[in-house]
Amino acid sequence: MPLTSKKPPLPSEDKRWRIVNGTMRRHGYARDALIETLHTVQESFGFLDKASLRFVADSLRVPLSQAYGVATFYHFFTMKPPGEHVCLICMGTACYIKGAGALLNEAQAALGIQAGETTADAKASLMTARCIGSCSVAPAVVFDGETMGNVAGKNLREKLAGWRPA
Amino acid sequence: MTFEELEQIAAETRENREKSPRELNVCVAAGCLSLHSDAVKKSLEEEVKRTGATCRVRGTGCMGLCSLGPLVASEPSGQFYKSVAAADAAEIVENLEGAPVPRLLCSREQPFFQRQNLIVLENSGRIDPEKIEEYIAVDGYRALVHALTEMNPNEIVQEVSKSGLRGRGGAGYPTGLKWGTVAKTAGTTKYVICNADEGDPGAFMDRSVLESDPHRVLEGMAIAAYAVGATHGYIYVRAEYPLAVKRFGTAIREARRLGFLGSQICNTKFNFDMEVRIGGGAFVCGEETALIASIEGRRGSPRPRPPYPAQAGLWDMPTLINNVETFANIPSIVRRGGDWYASIGTKKSKGTKVFALTGKVRNVGLIEVPMGTTLRQIIYEIGGGVPEGHKFKAVQTGGPSGGCIPEQFLDLSVDYESLRELGSIMGSGGMIVMDDSACMVNVARYFMEFCMSESCGKCIPCRSGTAQMFELLTRMTLGTATARDLELLEELCDMVSSTSLCGLGQSAPNPVLSTLRYFRDEYIEHINEKRCRAGVCECGSAVGVTA
Numbered sequence: 081m082p083l084t085s086k087k088p089p090l091p092s093e094d095k096r097w098r099i100v101n102g103t104m105r106r107h108g109y110a111r112d113a114l115i116e117t118l119h120t121v122q123e124s125f126g127f128l129d130k131a132s133l134r135f136v137a138d139s140l141r142v143p144l145s146q147a148y149g150v151a152t153f154y155h156f157f158t159m160k161p162p163g164e165h166v167c168l169i170c171m172g173t174a175c176y177i178k179g180a181g182a183l184l185n186e187a188q189a190a191l192g193i194q195a196g197e198t199t200a201d202a203k204a205s206l207m208t209a210r211c212i213g214s215c216s217v218a219p220a221v222v223f224d225g226e227t228m229g230n231v232a233g234k235n236l237r238e239k240l241a242g243w244r245p246a
Numbered sequence: 247m248t249f250e251e252l253e254q255i256a257a258e259t260r261e262n263r264e265k266s267p268r269e270l271n272v273c274v275a276a277g278c279l280s281l282h283s284d285a286v287k288k289s290l291e292e293e294v295k296r297t298g299a300t301c302r303v304r305g306t307g308c309m310g311l312c313s314l315g316p317l318v319a320s321e322p323s324g325q326f327y328k329s330v331a332a333a334d335a336a337e338i339v340e341n342l343e344g345a346p347v348p349r350l351l352c353s354r355e356q357p358f359f360q361r362q363n364l365i366v367l368e369n370s371g372r373i374d375p376e377k378i379e380e381y382i383a384v385d386g387y388r389a390l391v392h393a394l395t396e397m398n399p400n401e402i403v404q405e406v407s408k409s410g411l412r413g414r415g416g417a418g419y420p421t422g423l424k425w426g427t428v429a430k431t432a433g434t435t436k437y438v439i440c441n442a443d444e445g446d447p448g449a450f451m452d453r454s455v456l457e458s459d460p461h462r463v464l465e466g467m468a469i470a471a472y473a474v475g476a477t478h479g480y481i482y483v484r485a486e487y488p489l490a491v492k493r494f495g496t497a498i499r500e501a502r503r504l505g506f507l508g509s510q511i512c513n514t515k516f517n518f519d520m521e522v523r524i525g526g527g528a529f530v531c532g533e534e535t536a537l538i539a540s541i542e543g544r545r546g547s548p549r550p551r552p553p554y555p556a557q558a559g560l561w562d563m564p565t566l567i568n569n570v571e572t573f574a575n576i577p578s579i580v581r582r583g584g585d586w587y588a589s590i591g592t593k594k595s596k597g598t599k600v601f602a603l604t605g606k607v608r609n610v611g612l613i614e615v616p617m618g619t620t621l622r623q624i625i626y627e628i629g630g631g632v633p634e635g636h637k638f639k640a641v642q643t644g645g646p647s648g649g650c651i652p653e654q655f656l657d658l659s660v661d662y663e664s665l666r667e668l669g670s671i672m673g674s675g676g677m678i679v680m681d682d683s684a685c686m687v688n689v690a691r692y693f694m695e696f697c698m699s700e701s702c703g704k705c706i707p708c709r710s711g712t713a714q715m716f717e718l719l720t721r722m723t724l725g726t727a728t729a730r731d732l733e734l735l736e737e738l739c740d741m742v743s744s745t746s747l748c749g750l751g752q753s754a755p756n757p758v759l760s761t762l763r764y765f766r767d768e769y770i771e772h773i774n775e776k777r778c779r780a781g782v783c784e785c786g787s788a789v790g791v792t793a
Contacts, residue, residue, distance in 0.1 A: 112543035119485070119524055146544070153545040153702075154526025156485045173448035173642065173678045174604035176692055210529065210696070211447035212486050215604040215676075216277040216312030216611055227280035 088138040091131045096124040100132075104139055111142050114150055118157060127158045155210075163198040163205035165243045167191075167236075168222040172211030175219040183219055184208065186233050190240045203244045247505050247512050249391055252382060255504075259383035266300050268342055271319040272330075273371060274305035275457045276450070276489060277312030277611070282332070286316045289332035293339040301342055307458020309371035311358060313610035319371070320346075328352035357627045358609045363590065365598050366574045367614045370458035375493050378500035381461040387506055389580035393469050394512045397580075402473040403429055406576070408584030410596030415441055415532070415569035416644060416673040417749075418595070418662040424566065427556040428474040431564040436476040438467055438520075439560065439567045441537060442483040442490070445529040446645025447696065449676030451600040452570035454612050456483065456490035459574070460497035464520075466573030468506060469580055471518045474566050479520030482537055485527055495522055529646075529700035533748045534559075534567045536702065547704045548748035569674065571600055591617035595661035603629050605678040606636060615660075622656040625679055636681035640764070644673030646693045646700075647753035649760025650686060669760040671753070685782035686765040687772050691719035693757035701750065708751030711742035715758065722769065725776035725785025732773060736762070 087109075090097040103120040107113030117140065121132045128151050137147040151157045169175075169184050184195060187206055191199055198205040214220040217229025223239055263269075272278075272287040291303045309317045314328035320342065327338065327350040337347050364370075373380040381387070393402055407422025428436065440463060444452040456463060467479050483491050498520060501507045509517040523541050530536045531546040538560050540546040559565025575597060579587045588596050595617040601624065604610050608630030615624060621641060625631065632638045640650040649670035651658075658664050662672050680689070698712040718735045721727040739755035739762075746752045762769060771777045776785045 112541065114543035115526060115540065116524065116543075119526075142543070149545050150526075150543070154528050156525070156527035171447070173645070173676070173692070176447075177605050177678060177680055177684060209486060210445070210527070210700075211449070213444065213450035213453040213484075214276055214280050215448050215450050215602055215678075217280050217315070218604060218610075220280060227276070229277075229280040 088135060091135050097135070099124050100136070101139075104136075109140055111140050114140055114142055114147060115154070118147075118151060122157060127161045129159060160198065161202075163202050165204045165224055166207060166222075167204060167240065168207040168209050168212075169195075170212045170214065170218070170220045170222070171208045172213075172215060172218070174215035175211075178218045180219045183221065183231060183233065183236055186236055187240060190237055191244075199244070201244070204240065247387075247391060249388075249395075252387060252391055255379055256383045256385075259379040263383075266302065267322050268300060269302040269304055269321045270294075270338065270342075271304050271306045271321065271371065273307065273309045273315060273317045275308035275370075275454055276487075277308065277454075278315035278317055279489070281315045283316035283330075285332045286318065286330050286335070289335040290318070290339065293335040297339055299339055299342060301339070304374050305376075306373060307370040307375050308367075308454045308612055310362075310367070310613065311352070311609060311611045313608075314352060317352070317371075324354070326352045326354050358611070358613070358630070361619075361623065361628050362614050363598050363616050364614050365578050365590075366455060366462070366571055366600050367458075367612065368578075369462065370454065370612075373459065375458050375460055376496050378461060378497070378504060381459070385581065386461055386577070387465055389577040390465050390468050390506060391512055393472060393580050394514045394516055399429060399473045399475065402469060402580065405584040406473070406579060409575075409579045409587035410584075410591070411572065411575055411579065411587065412595065412662065413569060414571035414575070414599070414674070416647070416671055418672060421568065421572055424556060424568070425470065425473055427554075428476075428564050428566040431557055433564045435478075435563045436474060437560045437563055437565040438471045438474065438476045438479040439537070439541070439565060440467055440479070440481040440570060440573055441532065441534070441567055442481055442487075442570045443525050443532045443537060444484060444487075444570070444674060445532040445700075446647075446674050446676045448602065448604055448642070448678045449645060449674050450602045451612060451675045453484075453487050453490050454602075455570055455574050455600070456487070457493050460490075460494045461501065462574045462577055463570055464494075464497050464501055465506070466576035467520065468511070468518055469576050470566055470568065470573065472516050474564075476566065477517050477519075479518065480523050480541055480560075481520065482523045482525055482531070482541060484525045491522060491524060498522070528702070529696070530702045530748070530750050533750060536748070537567070538565065545702070547702045548750075550747060571675070592659060592661045594663055599660070599672070599675060601675045601677045603677050603679070605642075606632050606681040606683070607679040608633055617661050618659040620657050620659050621651065624660070624677065625656070629679065632679065632681050636683060638679070639682050639684055640680050640686065642670075642678040642680060642689070642757075643676065644671035644756070645676050646696045647671055647749065647756055648673045649756050650680070650689065650764065651760070652764040669756065669763055671756070683780055683782075685723075685778050685780035686761040686768045687719065687722050687778070688780075688782045690758045690761045691716065691723055694719050694754070697750065697754040701754075705745075705747040705751060707742045707745040708747065708754065711738055711746070711751070712754050714738055715742070715755070719758070722772045723778070723783040723785060725772065725783070727773045729773060732769060
């Protein structure tokens with residue numbers, strides 16, 4: 081244990097770094113707070129990047145390789161900035177049986193991108209989830225954090241068209 | 247907190263409710279919320295305010311019949327409304343006393359509700375999950391106070407053993423035995439972990455319990471901590487369940503406020519506190535050693551067992567890990583006794599099991615039935631059968647570690663052993679009904695894709711084996727497979743299941759093995775005739791293109 085626990089400076093003036101620092105402080109800068117802290121970074125900034133990983137790793141005194149390893153291991157973390165809107169299609173078994181595959185194809189065609197990508201104009205991102213637990217209203221799609229149940233192709237097309245007015 | 251104080255809170259809460267008994271309970275658990283029950287609740291509140299009616303509008307947990315949501319229960323008249331829209335508020339409030347609103351009426355006399363036996367879900371939909379007083383009013387925390395003040399840790403372990411409760415995460419290890427092992431292991435620091443990383447696609451039982459009745463789980467964990475000698479607990483919840491995380495966080499704060507968590511709980515020497523850890527969307531973290539690695543802030547890679555977490559778990563300390571539903575059973579067992587619990591269920595599988603009944607079935611929702619109920623009773627009586635125009639084909643249990651059970655076994659009772667004999671497993675409780683529009687080869691491929699992507703990559707059989715099996719299954723669905731590919735697939739199933747490091751790999755071949763066992767003719771059709779009888783795969787069109 082080093083006697084001086086000098087913390088690295090905040091990467092920028094951005095106030096959101098203080099929220100990140102708050103999470104680490106709450107956990108006493110313990111190494112096991114890595115995942116919790118990365119959650120806060122992603123919540124605040126929308127994604128993880130090299131600067132944030134380095135800052136968190138230095139603050140918690142974990143190797144950068146471990147921070148990067150964790151960030152890439154867990155599907156929930158993303159290292160690409162998301163689009164303005166996010167469409168998340170659930171591919172859980174119940175949704176799959178009720179046509180989530182067809183919904184995904186429609187969304188890919190409508191946005192002209194594959195799952196996991198963002199449109200060139202940064203308007204929309206298309207994601208898939210393993211299961212969001214809304215199996216009772218399958219197929220389910222999450223539009224900007226709001227879950228919609230019993231989604232038909234028509235609902236999906238309308239919603240996506242609304243995000244990117246022609 | 248003493249019994250008297252607990253009783254006083256309960257009495258005050260009940261009294262307050264009785265003073266103005268009229269209430270409208272709106273389900274605000276995930277299923278109904280995604281059908282906009284929050285808007286329904288708001289509009290009911292506004293309507294009550296506008297008309298000056300004396301009626302409380304409460305947000306409650308899951309009422310079970312999620313497919314007909316948003317659900318609203320009017321008390322004390324007992325009227326139960328389905329598919330309620332915000333625009334229906336005026337009509338509902340107008341008819342609080344008088345005749346019900348017929349077009350929204352949903353009978354609670356139907357088999358869906360009548361055939362159930364509620365223990366874990368007894369308070370779901372009946373209490374406000376964010377108010378600890380409401381939980382106390384329905385006998386909440388009595389078990390904890392009783393355990394701490396009148397029982398010693400060993401007696402609790404005995405009682406849990408007597409109940410015959412087995413791990414509800416799916417593997418079915420006897421809970422009492424696990425508790426006993428942790429209790430006996432020497433160590434000054436021990437941990438209790440609640441596994442709420444409900445990763446099986448098609449399962450939402452744990453989510454619903456945490457959203458509808460979080461204090462039940464918390465109470466179960468505190469009792470467990472006292473029984474095994476732990477002072478600190480963690481609940482590991484999926485990041486995909488933000489509402490469950492929020493409600494459980496509230497529950498922890500409320501429990502601290504009333505002294506059910508903290509030091510010297512109920513004026514005894516027992517200290518216990520806990521925190522929420524949020525998962526990162528990795529299926530493998532449902533495996534206990536991977537989950538522990540994740541709590542420690544590392545990649546969720548499993549490690550070989552033994553040593554089991556009971557001996558060396560979190561930070562190498564003795565650790566008790568149980569599933570949400572297992573903990574949720576504990577308060578009832580302590581309150582009503584192990585013998586009572588053991589009187590429900592079958593010889594080897596005691597108590598009840600919560601299932602998420604989904605897929606091609608009329609009544610989709612959350613149900614709790616005694617162990618030993620037959621699949622036919624669950625799917626046809628409670629579930630109302632397959633919607634018209636289609637025929638039942640199989641029911642999938644156990645998620646990616648389970649299998650598909652065909653029609654000829656529907657009269658078999660649901661318990662750990664009989665499901666295993668059929669080549670499936672109990673699993674955490676997802677039950678997905680499939681009709682003749684599902685292709686079994688495609689379903690097997692779907693689960694293999696899941697296991698392939700979710701394999702952590704640590705051991706070769708799982709990392710490469712699942713990828714090879716996925717490739718073979720893809721060829722079958724494309725119509726480019728040969729008879730040799732089928733042989734290869736079977737060999738790989740055997741190899742991967744017997745040599746993988748953890749449960750993920752060991753059980754990854756199950757969906758393939760079970761569909762091969764019961765629907766082999768479909769595989770043969772895909773290979774020899776390039777035909778998919780369900781019309782899902784495009785194997786016919788691919789002939790000549792890739793040959």
